[in-house]
Amino acid sequence: MGLSEQFQTPAIFAAIQSSSSIEAVRDLIVQTGRNWFLEHPDQRSTIYKNAHSFGLPLDETFIEDFSYNLFLHYFEKLLPLFGGARELSDFVQKNIDCSDALACIKDQRSRGNGLLLAGAHFGAVELIVPALANNFIPVTPVLKFKTAGFSKAARERAQEMYKSGFFGEIDFVEIGKPDTIAALDMAAVLRRQECLLTMLDEKTDYSVPVTLLGKQVFGGAGLDRLVKFTRANVTVAFIAMVRTGDLSYRINIIPIDNCQEELAQKLATASEQVIKKNPEQWYFLHEEVSFVT
């Protein structure tokens, strides 16, 4: 069983729901992750290999920090299962500094621009949507669900959050399903001058070679084409939620020059700025990175 599946068992879901506090949920996930790594020592080789390729530190301290942050990623992903909408809202209000991000988003929307927020496999990306929705920013994440059941559950959860009054509406654009018109749906969000959140480092048929930390990888995920063919005023920005301390976070937004030329590289360069400051939060290192050979 892979690390991701390890956290998606009925036993873990039940343990989260019966936890006494958010800290207890975090500790449960971190401990589960540590146990999994002890049983799968070979998994460290992927992290070592990727860290080495990108010229990052290879000492044990880095690997430990990285592993801890990787487990936090799963904690943040599963956090909505704990408590109800009010608890999640309280968590966002108390722990996430959205001030700069909200100012930037509101400024762009007041100019009549759609916002294409491009995130990476970095930091607390899973909390960006709840944080923006908690501030009533219309946000549509682009997601790939493994099963129809996950898709249904996510939509039901988003509806519950909306009905609670603590969150704005959250819609999804689903990719990876046959016969969908995902790119048209994404363009529609941007034409409505809303926020579209998508990943820039997922490899797609439209990814292009970019330089990241001195290495050539596939990037951009076709976002340059999306902007070009949307034919509307779109501001593109790199977005990341950085862990700034124990259960504290800040959203960083780096607007990108609107010119579509070299958009993929500009996004990669913006992500590099954030990664360099907190490489241990770059959980991309845990995956099979698509290097350009």
Place this chain on the structure above:
Amino acid sequence: MNALEIKEIVHNLIVEIAEDMDVEAEKVTDDAHFIKDVGLDSMALLEVLATMEKKFGVAIPETEFPNLTTVNKCVATVEKYLALKA
């Protein structure tokens, strides 16, 4: 511009996009579904939308997006918005 002229332009556009994607142009018929029959993806459909809007000077609203699946349906959509513009 009449329906036949619009159809020719739309057909040629789809063929061009299909060829760029290494899809056989013969698959592009009036009623062939762009995704299921021709093998285009949704990004290609977005390119179709953008190019039609530019070429015909119309704005196609998002409620029409699900209809942009065949040459004939695209032609009908363009005709509808050209008529509204006139």
